[in-house]
Amino acid sequence: MAMIHIARPGLGQEEKDAVLAVMDSGMIASGAVVSDFEKAFSTYIGMPCAVACSSGTTALELALRALGIGSGDKVLTTSYSFIASANCAVYVGASPVFTDIDPTSFLMTPAHVRDALEKHPDIKAIIAVHLFGQPCDMEAIMDIAKQRNLLVIEDCAQSHGAMFNGKKAGSFGDAACFSFYPTKNMTTSEGGMVLFKDPEISEKCRLLVSHGMKERYHHEIIGYNYRMTNIAAAIGIEQLKKLLGYNKARQRNAARLNKYIANPLIQTPMISPGCEHVFHQYTIKAQDRPRLAEYLQSKEIGYGIFYPLTIPEQKCYAGMGFETSFPCADTVKEEAISLPVHPALTKEELDRIADAVNSFK
Numbered sequence: 001m002a003m004i005h006i007a008r009p010g011l012g013q014e015e016k017d018a019v020l021a022v023m024d025s026g027m028i029a030s031g032a033v034v035s036d037f038e039k040a041f042s043t044y045i046g047m048p049c050a051v052a053c054s055s056g057t058t059a060l061e062l063a064l065r066a067l068g069i070g071s072g073d074k075v076l077t078t079s080y081s082f083i084a085s086a087n088c089a090v091y092v093g094a095s096p097v098f099t100d101i102d103p104t105s106f107l108m109t110p111a112h113v114r115d116a117l118e119k120h121p122d123i124k125a126i127i128a129v130h131l132f133g134q135p136c137d138m139e140a141i142m143d144i145a146k147q148r149n150l151l152v153i154e155d156c157a158q159s160h161g162a163m164f165n166g167k168k169a170g171s172f173g174d175a176a177c178f179s180f181y182p183t184k185n186m187t188t189s190e191g192g193m194v195l196f197k198d199p200e201i202s203e204k205c206r207l208l209v210s211h212g213m214k215e216r217y218h219h220e221i222i223g224y225n226y227r228m229t230n231i232a233a234a235i236g237i238e239q240l241k242k243l244l245g246y247n248k249a250r251q252r253n254a255a256r257l258n259k260y261i262a263n264p265l266i267q268t269p270m271i272s273p274g275c276e277h278v279f280h281q282y283t284i285k286a287q288d289r290p291r292l293a294e295y296l297q298s299k300e301i302g303y304g305i306f307y308p309l310t311i312p313e314q315k316c317y318a319g320m321g322f323e324t325s326f327p328c329a330d331t332v333k334e335e336a337i338s339l340p341v342h343p344a345l346t347k348e349e350l351d352r353i354a355d356a357v358n359s360f361k
């Protein structure tokens, strides 16, 4: 019996050929292939402007900097995500304000946003994290943001191609940030992308991503080297062509697991109204998670614990005065466990996963 891994990036001959073509061209750093990837990706999401960068983390930092969020500003984000969803605020000198999550969708809800704004009326921006492949209620969040004149950044690191009420995640807010890390729904190896509605803000981001340079060695602002390479972009272009098929496979796999997993000790994932979930992760809940994890290991089934701690209780945030009690996130962090759902799984492997979960007592 072979181990079933939690993730497997699907790189084929197309990606290999595209990388070799870039290598043969000699233009392996940032260039025309990056521009082509930016155009293809912004068209796909339906946002007019795109700046490719080195990771999802730098995408978030760039979005905040380009939107003018900085020292002393408050940025609302979720307590339950990968740490980059909050670190980006810290990088720019802003202060994250954390919300709890809905225990079923694992997401920040409009009610959480309203509550936070009552406590912190000076919040300037909201980072809506579409965790595990499922979008937040972006219509309601955008309504609140419009009323209060707040900026909205969508963290789409886990939601390439997901939709809310028929509109792509990443096309609602002022900026959208994507990660192309190998475990994501599509990859460039390491890589990221920021999309913007406003061309002027996007132009500022384009300066920030490459040392503030418009003209070679003329630096308009202090920027960074957060550029994507042509090698990464060449992989991204091929992966984008495959994304729809990958997402459909993830959805089929999740539907099969949902159909066959029947164990009163396990809660399977639910799709929220209006959402097209792209199942970056298939996350179940089990009260006795440590024992389930051990059991899955014994059956050679990979799993992921996303996330064992909320962000504000991470060691690196200790002593910074953040609220650390979030009743739903505090329960979910003990119970959530993600099972393999990636596109490369066979029916037999999916049935092995379901059988293992069903035989857990």
Ligand SMILES: Cc1ncc(COP(=O)(O)O)c(C=O)c1O
Residues within 6 Å of the ligand: 055, 056, 057, 058, 081, 082, 084, 085, 129, 131, 155, 157, 158, 178, 179, 180, 181, 191, 192
């Ligand atoms: C929700 C979320 N935001 C941001 C990031 C950061 O992306 P990267 O790892 O490409 O820096 C990740 C990556 O795991 C993520 O899951």
